[in-house]
Amino acid sequence: DIQMTQSPSSMSASLGDRVTITCQASQDIGNNLIWFQQKPGKSPRPMIYYATNLANGVPSRFSGSRSGSDYSLTISSLESEDMADYHCLQYKQYPLTFGSGTKLEIK
C-alpha cells in the first residue's frame, strides 16, 4: 500500500501568515493527489485536484505543488475562515490512502 505521511499533525498560525502542509508519498503517485478541507461538523471539501489544480470556487490564496514525492498545500495569506482540518488523498493505486490530517488553528 502507498503510505501518505502528512505533516504537521497540527499547527497554529496568525492571520496573514503563509502556511504550508505537506504529504510525502511512499511510492510514485504521479500527480494523483487531492487536498481536502474539512471544517468542524462538515464533510470534506476538495480544494486541490491533481496536486496543483484549484477546485471550483476555492480562493486563489490556496495552491498546490509537488517536489519529488513531497506534495504541498500552501495558503499564501491565512484568513480566519481557513481554520479547519486538511487531508491529502492519493488515488494512484488501490487501496486509496489518506494522510493522517493536519489541524490548522488560528493564533
Add this chain to the structure above:
Amino acid sequence: EVQLVETGGGLVQPGKSLKLTCATSGFTFSNAWMHWVRQSPEKQLEWVAQIKAKSNNYATYYAESVKGRFTISRDDSKSSVYLQMNSLKEEDTAIYYCTPYNWAYWGQGVMVTVSS
C-alpha cells in the same frame, strides 16, 4: 443541485450486520464511480470501497480492513449505492460518507457505532 443522503447507521453489537444506503440526485448516477469513505472518532479519514459503472462491469475494490466483510453495490434505477457491513468490529465505528468519482460532492455522513 447534487445531493447525497446516507442512511442506515446506528448502534450495533460486534459481530452483527448493518446496511448503509446512499441515495443520490442531481447528477448522472449510472455513469458515476462511487466511493464509501469513513472517518473515525479520531478524525482519520479512510477509504473503504469503490464501485465502478456498468460499462466497467460494476468492478469493486475494497480496503484491506473491510475485505471479506463489507460489500458495496449499486442500483442505477434508484441512483443509490449501498454498503453491506457484516461481522462488524468496534474499529468499524465511524461516520460513513458516500462520494462520487470526482470527490466533489459528499453527503452529511451517517454514524455507525459498534459496541456491546
